[in-house]
Amino acid sequence: MHIHGVNSMSQQNRYGVLNLIDLAGSERLKLSGSQGDRMREAQAINKSLACLGDVISAISKKNKHVPYRNSKLTHLLQNCFGGDAKTLMFMNLCPEAGRFEESLSTLRFAAKVNDCHIGIARRNISGQKGR
Secondary structure, eight states: OEEEEEOTTTOOEEEEEOOOOOOOOOOOHHHHTOOHHHHHHHHHHHHHHHHHHHHHHHHHTTOSOOOGGGSHHHHHTGGGSSTTOOOOOOOOOOOOGGGHHHHHHHHHHHHHHHTOOOOOOOOOEEOOTTO
16 A cells, blocks of 8 residues: 655655555464365465565675565565565464464564564655755
8 A cells, every 4th residue: 555645734745655464374284284275375374474584584684685586475575674664563373272383483483573673764755845
């Protein structure tokens, strides 16, 4: 979603893009019993999450090569990391004892992402008075 706003007092224009992505959670294929299309979808989600972790890690380590093209998700989100971007990620956990391994895996992923610092977002402003 592309967002545009104008401050009526200062005439500042602000532009932004909002991406909302629901990866529907990582799954342990063995425990879920998924088959066919559901299994392929779960595998794709897990691959996308792994690639997302790799991208965030590469940016944090300031690697020369960031593997954006390893998944469709990271390729599409390439402009959302660093520079003018702010990235916020929510993790959902299931309190059921039977889902402990999935919740632990989610928390490990969240800790990996949380340890990465990809820079400070800058404002995207144009059209200020006096300029």
